[in-house]
Amino acid sequence: MLQPSPPRKRRGRLARSGAASVALLAVAGYLAVQYVTGGAGAPGCEVASGEGGGTTYEFTPEQAVNAATITAVGTARKLPERAVTIALATALQESALRNLDHGDKDSLGLFQQRPSQGWGKREEIMDPAYSAGLFYDHLVEIPGYLDLPLTDAAQRVQRSAFPDAYAKHEPDAELLAAALTGRSAATLTCDGRPGSTPEKGPDAVRAALVRDFGQTVLRPAGAEVADGGDTGAGAPRVAGASDGRTVTVPVSGGGSGAEPTAGRAAEPRGWQLAHWAVANASSLHIQRVAYAGREWTAGNTDSKWSPTDAGGTKGAERAAGPVRITSTR
Structure with a gap:
């Protein structure tokens, strides 16, 4: 009399199916981690x-x-x-x-x-x-x-x-x-998902600005460095350069973190600094960047630059002011 197929074959098929499911879950988990951390596998x-x-x-x-x-x-x-x-x-x-x-x-x-x-x-x-x-x-x-x-x-x-x-x-x-x-202007965006690096703040932002742009990046034209020397991050201490979580970066002629000058249009220098901040958002834990009446915020669904007031972008750009970079803490 014919015997039924050995159960071990069915178990083998089940084992292979289970292994495939585990592999798929592992891949899904890896992709999820990459998404959350902004890893190299996700454009961002x-x-x-x-x-x-x-x-x-x-x-x-x-x-x-x-x-x-x-x-x-x-x-x-x-x-x-x-x-x-x-x-x-x-x-x-x-x-x-x-x-x-x-x-x-x-x-x-x-x-x-x-x-x-x-x-x-x-x-x-x-x-x-x-x-x-x-x-x-x-x-x-x-x-x-x-x-x-x-x-x-x-x-x-x-x-x-x-x-x-x-x-x-x-x-x-x-x-x-x-x-x-x-x-x-306003052509570079990132998701801004922080990586697995330790929490960072304004000091890290200032240090990175100095590293890439030089010692005068936080110093408005004609201004002197304030008393007290360098910060612990190695950046010059500038009046108005930081307020809590926000680093205010002067654009040429913009004054020491002063309010925007009426009639002064947005400058390429300002957009360079703003785009630099967005590009560094994940590594420096930057939450928000604002310039020329537009604002980028990390974690937004579309990660776009949006007008910051009801007057619209064109009106705001006529009073560009400094670039404001706000950290997550």
């Missing part, structure tokens, strides 16, 4: 063209921080937007805007610079501000670099085995450069 940030047309580029909070640093270092040297675009396209190709601690042979960092080839010590190259500055040092030495095709200018600095690889990143680099230099 977007930059749009200021000229309309629907052109956008999505990227991660980590990439946003590094792109903002590269841009700030370039503009602090008073380099034109084209130089920033070249630097951003180069970093997109070399590291995907990630500060890598590995690479081909001894290549490191955002630009995959090599200690053995005279680019500096390992710890120096792993400092994004240092590596960006070193890239610009070499770029400006190239005669007529602003008039060269982007891939040629980048290759003359990098001397890559793939000299034509930089060109494909030019459109995305142009979008990033327009927003992060402040030429395109």
Whole structure:
């Protein structure tokens, strides 16, 4: 008489089914963690063209921080937007805007610079501000670099085995450069989900501003540093620079945290600082950024810049004032 199929086969099928369910749950859990923490697996940030047309580029909070640093270092040297675009396209190709601690042979960092080839010590190259500055040092030495095709200018600095690889990143680099230099207003947004780093506050924001823009970033034009020296974060103490959780960053001619001057339009410098703050929102636990009558708030469903008053954005921009960056604590 035929015997029924051994139960162990059914158990095997059940076991495989259970294992698959566990795997799916694990993947779902990982994705959930990535969403909550703003991890590298979730884009989290977007930059749009200021000229309309629907052109956008999505990227991660980590990439946003590094792109903002590269841009700030370039503009602090008073380099034109084209130089920033070249630097951003180069970093997109070399590291995907990630500060890598590995690479081909001894290549490191955002630009995959090599200690053995005279680019500096390992710890120096792993400092994004240092590596960006070193890239610009070499770029400006190239005669007529602003008039060269982007891939040629980048290759003359990098001397890559793939000299034509930089060109494909030019459109995305142009979008990033327009927003992060402040030429395109209110075009960069992020979800602003804090990562797993310890809680941070205004001191961390001030220190990061000084790191990327230099010691005078918190000092209004013509102002003197107040008595008491530097803050514990290494930033200059400036009258009106911080009020509770809010760091007030003066825009050129904006006064020491004063009320907006009537008739003064929003400036690219102001939008650069505002976009920098949004790009650093997850890493510095920034809750809100306000400038020129518009406000970005972390955790909003659409993460967009919204008018801050009933008068509308155009009226508010005529009195831009300083940039206000509010931390979560």
